[in-house]
Amino acid sequence: MDDVRILEAERRRIQELEFEELQVEEEVDGRDSTGAGSSDDFTFNPCLASLHTYLGEVEDTHHRLAFLDGGAVLNLPLFYLEGVVLFPEATLPLRVVQPNFISAVERALVQVDNPFIVGVVRAYRGSDSDNRQLRFATVGTTAEIRQYRRLEDGSLNVVTRGQQRFHLKHRWIDVEGMPCGEVQIIQEDIPLRTPKDAFGKLAPLSNLRSHRLSRVLPSLGYGHSDNDSEANSDDSFENALSSAGMRTHQSALDSCYGYDVMDESTSSDDDKFLSQTEMRSTRSHLNESKGPLYSDTGKNADNTTLEIGNSSDLAKKGEGSKRCWKNTDLNHFHRVPRAFWPHWVYRMYDSYCLAERAADMWKQIVGAPSMDGLVRKPDLLSFYIASKIPVSEETRQELLEIDGISYRLRREIGLLESFDLVQCKTCKTVIAQRSDMLVMSTEGPLGAYVNSHGYVHEIMTLQKANGLALIGRATVEYSWFPGYAWTIAECASCETQMGWLFTATKKKLKPQSFWGIRSSQVADDTRVTL
Structure with missing residues (x-):
């Protein structure tokens, strides 16, 4: 109830401020007031667009439903909309004029x-011109x-608000046509989060590696007495692991010592791999020694076969290895992660690391305010x-169908990294660049709006666009952005309707124009360059 009263009060206050602003603009028409001289000034109130004031007075239902249990099966009245993908927590305005949807x-x-x-x-309709039959997504x-x-x-x-995703199992038309x-x-x-003890309770891989080395190095005369306690603890650790866990742990060992070096910027200081330089140095020393530790053939310097488990042979044939280990820094083998897999x-x-990265990218691209809460x-x-x-709506439908928060965030990060150009879906004409995006609503650079005929359009707002032609005269009737008139815009190349040009009706209102x-009608191909 408190949220309802706050929303109603906010709506009334914004409408009052809008009316007062228009009165002031009429009084000072033709004159610049303090702070409005720059063309970069932004005087439009983005809250107006998110309130969908063009729908007129609407009554609140005073109802907020608790979320349904996952897996619940229910029958619902169904809305199928072309060009629209609704997500949880997103606002969807509707102008219901068809009798079946009114029902x-x-x-x-x-x-x-x-x-x-x-x-x-x-x-949606099939891309084949011979088969334009209406089809329906299976996730809504x-x-x-x-x-x-x-x-x-x-x-x-x-005015509706998205709640929960569902699988559409079956659809039909009832006797009333609904x-x-x-x-x-x-x-x-x-949401997945790396356990705090993922790197603390697991034994260091360096201990396991030192344990294996200690079985060979003592025979060469370079064993250390303090390795005994490590060996004992390593045996206990290995014995405690299941066979599956041991295989996983061994694969981590193999990957770490298989010269799979990652960028140090992706790991913490305590979890960095051996640097490539150090690994090459160590590998070079080992190859020069002609010893059995990392030899592919298992042969020593004089080309005779040497068994690793034979200590007498090691003592006789390992002189080169002795010289090698004198110059090898064994501390290299302690710089590996303390878990089955590296930190990266x-x-x-x-999910939380991915969310932070996605939010940072979103703020850099869109210029949105702090998203710490999300x-x-x-x-x-x-x-x-x-x-x-x-x-495009196809890509957004793909995002809706992804199960798993981490996978959805990773896909979104990839899209934010690759998204650069806005292109016509029909002819691939470049309309604008990513830097041309403009946030005209508190809901973001893309939102859903409905026209007087009941068609819902999801539009992205841009401060400038290329290759578009205007059709007809500008009108303020049913404008989605109060204070702006709209004009239909088509692609100049293929004459497909791409959206609208919005122009301010007052000189003081900034921006003076923008595109929706x-x-x-937007393509996802980002390979074309200007």
Whole structure:
């Protein structure tokens, strides 16, 4: 209830501020006021776009549903929308004009089981021109009706919010023509975090390696008495491991000593591998000795076969090895991780480490404010970035279908690294660059908006664009951004509607213009360069 009152008060206050701002602009029209002289000034209030004020007054449902258990199966009224992928925690406005969807909303408002809930799935058409039949995604999101208003013509203005992912098991049309679906709620996994004792309780790999070396070095006359205690502890450690654990541990040993050297920047100081220089030096010494430790043939200097387990042979044939070990720093073998795998391997799937990296990249690219709160909730952060990342709807549907927070974050990091150009999906004409993105809503650079005919568009906002042609005259009717008029924009090459140009109706409103590009018309190919 407190959240509802805060939202209503915020809406009223923003509308009052907007009205006062417009009055001031009219009074000082043609004159620059203090702080507004720079063309880089940003005076538009992004909260206005996120409130969807173009829908008019909407009533709050005063209802917030507890999350459903993972694996639960239920029947819901179904919304299938072209060009839209709804994620948990994302806002979806609807202008419901079709009778079957009006029935779906009305059913959701009065149903006893799961009230105020509808299912939303992406609808799309095949790429083959001969087969344009409407198809449906198999993974969607439940949406809770937060606000609605019934208009005089019987249509509905609705504001919903994504809740939980689901698998669409079956869909049908009931006797009233209303689309329905049987859905199963997806059980979300728990964010993975590297255990604090992952590197503390496991015996150092250096001890195990020293233990193996001590079985050979004493026979050469270079054993150390303090290795005895290490050997005893190593035996206890190895005996405590299961056969599967021992194989895993041995594979880690082999990988560490197989010259698989990683960039030091990816590991902590305590978990760095041997440097390539040190490894080459050690390997060179060992090869020069012609000893049996790392010899592929097991032969000594005079080309006679030498068995590692034969101490008498080692004593006779190991003079070269003695000289080698005098110059070899055995401390090299203590600089390996204290776990089955190096630290960087664990970080690859640590949800919190990935969330921090994704948030840093997002702030650098989008310029968003602090995201510390979301970093502490990797699952919500993964959905937030997926719902706002300016890529095609096919890619965003792919992100929705990924099970596993770590895998979704890794995919998003890859997209943020590779995303550079905005291109027309039809002709691959370059429309803009990543640096041209502009955040005009508190929800981010990409958001969903609905027009007066009921079509929902997910658009990314850009401060400038190329290769677009304007069609028709500008109008302020049903504008998604208060204070701006919109004009239809087409691709100049293939004449596909790409979106709209928004122009300020007041001289003081900044930015004076920006573009809204439909994500459904954006290609993912980033190989083209300007």
